[in-house]
Amino acid sequence: MKPIKNALLKSPACYVAACLCAISANVAAQTEPKTSTPAPAAADAEKSGPTFSSKLLLTGGVTNIEGSAGGGLTPWAIIGGNGTKEQIGGSVFYTQARANDYTLNVAGAMVGLFDRVELSYAEQKFDTREVGGALGLGNGYKFTQKIYGAKVRVAGDAVLEQDSWLPQIAVGLQHKENDRGDLLRALGIKSDRGTDYYVSATKLFLNSSILVNGTVRLTKANQTGILGFGTNTKDKYKAYAEGSVAYLLRKDLAIGAEFRQKPDNLGFKENNWYDVFVAYAPTKNISVTLAYVDLGNIVIKEKQKAPYLSVQIGF
Amino acid sequence: MLKKICFALLALSITASGALVATQASAQEGAQVSDAATFKDFGEKAGLVKIMDDFMAGLLKDPRTKSSFENVDQQRVKEQLVDQICAILKGPCEYKGGKMGQVHRELGINRENFNALVEQLQFAMDKNNVPFSSQNKLLAVLAPMHRVIVTQ
Numbered sequence: 001m002k003p004i005k006n007a008l009l010k011s012p013a014c015y016v017a018a019c020l021c022a023i024s025a026n027v028a029a030q031t032e033p034k035t036s037t038p039a040p041a042a043a044d045a046e047k048s049g050p051t052f053s054s055k056l057l058l059t060g061g062v063t064n065i066e067g068s069a070g071g072g073l074t075p076w077a078i079i080g081g082n083g084t085k086e087q088i089g090g091s092v093f094y095t096q097a098r099a100n101d102y103t104l105n106v107a108g109a110m111v112g113l114f115d116r117v118e119l120s121y122a123e124q125k126f127d128t129r130e131v132g133g134a135l136g137l138g139n140g141y142k143f144t145q146k147i148y149g150a151k152v153r154v155a156g157d158a159v160l161e162q163d164s165w166l167p168q169i170a171v172g173l174q175h176k177e178n179d180r181g182d183l184l185r186a187l188g189i190k191s192d193r194g195t196d197y198y199v200s201a202t203k204l205f206l207n208s209s210i211l212v213n214g215t216v217r218l219t220k221a222n223q224t225g226i227l228g229f230g231t232n233t234k235d236k237y238k239a240y241a242e243g244s245v246a247y248l249l250r251k252d253l254a255i256g257a258e259f260r261q262k263p264d265n266l267g268f269k270e271n272n273w274y275d276v277f278v279a280y281a282p283t284k285n286i287s288v289t290l291a292y293v294d295l296g297n298i299v300i301k302e303k304q305k306a307p308y309l310s311v312q313i314g315f
Numbered sequence: 316m317l318k319k320i321c322f323a324l325l326a327l328s329i330t331a332s333g334a335l336v337a338t339q340a341s342a343q344e345g346a347q348v349s350d351a352a353t354f355k356d357f358g359e360k361a362g363l364v365k366i367m368d369d370f371m372a373g374l375l376k377d378p379r380t381k382s383s384f385e386n387v388d389q390q391r392v393k394e395q396l397v398d399q400i401c402a403i404l405k406g407p408c409e410y411k412g413g414k415m416g417q418v419h420r421e422l423g424i425n426r427e428n429f430n431a432l433v434e435q436l437q438f439a440m441d442k443n444n445v446p447f448s449s450q451n452k453l454l455a456v457l458a459p460m461h462r463v464i465v466t467q
Contacts, residue, residue, distance in 0.1 A: 056430055084426040086467070115426075162455040163346070206455035207349070209448050250447050251437055 057251045058281050059159045059204065062289045063093040063312050066174050066224065067108035067122025068149045070200070072291050072308060073260040073273055074242035076213045077170035077202040079153050080120070081112030082284070082314050088113055091314035099295055099306035103127040104226075110149070118172070120149035126226045131301060137183070143226050144179045158202045158211075167203035167212075174198075176225040184228035189266075194220050194229030197237075211254070215242040222266050223298060234265040252281045271296020275308065287312045346459075347405050348452045354404040356449035357440075363401055367393040370439035379431035383422055403456050416463035425467035433457075 061078045064070040069080030072095075081089020090111040097104045108122030124145040132141030151172030158168035174196045178184065181192030198217040205212065218237045220230040230236075240263065246256030260273040277291035291308035298304050357363055371393050374380045384392070401408035412418065433454065440450045 056433060084430065086425055086427065160458045160461045163459040206451045206458065209451045248447070248451070251441075 056159060057284060058248065058254055058279065058287070060089075060091075060314060062279055062287055062310060063091065063095070063108065063110070063122075065095060065097070065104070065106050065122075065124070066147045066149065066176075066196075067093075067106070067110060067120040068151060068172060068174065069110065069112070069118060069120075070215075071213065071244035071246070071256070071258045072277055072289060072310060073258045073275055073293070074213065074215045074244055075149075075151065075170075075172060075174075075198060075200055076158075076215075076244065077153060077156070077168040077200040078158060079112040079115050079118045079151065079170070080110045080314070081118075083112050083115060085115040087115075089315060091312050093310060093312040095308065095310040097291075097293055097306040097308040099293075099298070099304040101129060101131050101301040101304060102298055103129060104306075108147070116153050118149070118151040120147075120151075122147045122149070124226065131299065134300065145225050146177045146179075147225075148175045149173065156203075158204050159206075162204075162206050167201040169199065169201050171199050172197070176221065176229075178225055178228055181228075187227075187266075188232045189222060189228035190220075190230035190232060190235045192228050194225055196221060196225075209248040211244075211246040211248065211256075213244040216240070217242060219263065220265075222263065223270055224262070227266060227268075227299075231265050238263060246277075246279070254279045268299045269297040269302070277308070285314050287314070346456050347403050348456055350452060351405045353449045353452050354401070354406045356446050357400075357404060357453075358443065358445075360397065360401055360406060360408065362443060362445075363397045363404075363406075364393075366439045366443045366445070367396050367400075369442050370396070370436055373435035373438050374432065377431055377435055379428055380435065383424065383428065400453065403453065414463075415460050419464040420466065423467055424465055426461070426465055429461050429465050 059078070060080060060082055061069045061076050062072065063080070064072060064075050066075070068075035069078050070076035081091050083089025088111065090109065092109045093107070095104075095106040103126075105125045105127070106122055108120060110118055110120035112118050124147065126143040126145070128135070128137065128141045128143075130139055133139035135141075149172060151170050153168060153170045156164075156166045156168040176194055176196070178192040184192050196217050196219040198215050200213060200215040202211070202213040204210075217240050219240060220235060220237055222228055222231070240261040242258070242260045244256060244258040246254045248254045255276075255278050257276045258274065262270055262272055264270045273293060273295055275291045275293040277289055279287055279289045281287040289308070289310040289312075291310075293306045293308050295304040295306060296302070357366065371384065371389055374384045375389075395410065395412040398408045399410040399412065402410045436454075437450065
């Protein structure tokens with residue numbers, strides 16, 4: 001934890017996170033005044049011990065490849081875990097996307113606090129398989145990236161406010177640390193660390209069983225940070241659009257599609273990402289997502305397409 | 316190919332959601348589903364009676380909702396729910412019960428209790444073979460009631 005602590009202290013990320021928490025605490029205090037007398041139903045809930053798993057099925061989303069609650073490619077404004085505003089929830093996940101020439105494995109965990117704040121950690125392992133050998137790095141050369149995420153819901157309720165146009169809105173950040181700094185710098189990449197900032201808006205249109213999410217991300221990341229951040233000639237934050245749409249077929253089954261616009265600052269062509277997915281929740285605590293992702297060109301291999309499997313266990 | 320599908324779906328959903336925002340009735344007292352055919356998917360009034368029987372049985376079993384219903388006149392609550400939902404679904408019924416806010420003001424219901432109730436309603440609708448999309452049309456009208464029902 002020490003390196004991240006130092007990195008966070010040096011970066012503007014911690015100030016932003018601290019501000020966000022302070023703002024959200026204020027919002028919470030203003031909009032959700034506590035009543036002093038415990039009423040019958042609440043008292044009963046207390047008697048039966050701490051309670052979890054109170055969100056409606058599949059409305060908590062799945063986990064994105066960077067560890068935030070959302071779709072597979074993009075974070076949503078939803079706070080992860082099954083907790084409601086009086087509860088703490090959380091989840092763990094494992095994801096594998098196996099493209100033609102590369103494999104990405106991700107594992108992580110998140111905690112959702114009072115349906116307001118989400119804190120997450122994810123570790124990505126990007127295996128170059130035989131491409132590593134072809135590049136003189138050795139077969140199975142891996143990049144490991146650690147991602148620390150924070151998200152705060154600032155307005156709205158994606159699920160219940162069905163008579164309002166206002167989506168649920170959240171702001172968040174993903175601080176990323178890549179372990180291959182020396183190689184990245186040799187390639188003319190500016191840094192092995194970076195922080196993405198994003199705003200997400202998510203709305204469930206229950207009347208038509210459709211969920212829509214739009215996200216704008218400020219980033220310098222090359223291939224989401226697997227290839228570092230910025231280059232020696234281009235090192236400015238720019239905004240990129242991401243989107244998801246899901247159709248709920250049953251309360252435990254959804255299908256959908258996503259896209260994620262990406263920077264293209266490297267000498268190696270980088271493309272936008274697209275996917276189609278099926279998400280299934282056999283029980284309230286488990287969801288399984290199957291997807292097919294079009295990753296485009298990655299370094300020296302073009303037309304990368306990947307079956308994607310993700311399993312999430314929540315509470 | 317995948318790109319085209321993704322773009323088509325996104326464009327479709329954005330158009331659809333825009334249209335929905337424009338047509339969605341505000342869910343105050345007296346709000347109804349937009350589509351009169353939904354009432355048939357619930358098996359009309361006779362279907363609603365069965366659904367409410369199953370719903371009440373579920374509410375009484377669920378520790379998160381039990382205390383709100385075990386000491387009330389359950390038959391009367393079921394009848395009122397049938398009338399209320401029948402009216403929301405544009406059926407030939409009139410809800411004569413109290414306003415949602417007044418009825419729930421003193422009950423101390425929290426978000427967990429509310430979500431548990433929605434879950435039990437989903438179970439009851441599933442059991443009675445109400446199509447999922449029709450279930451959601453009803454839930455879309457009921458969901459905003461959390462503002463007056465959830466007081467904790």
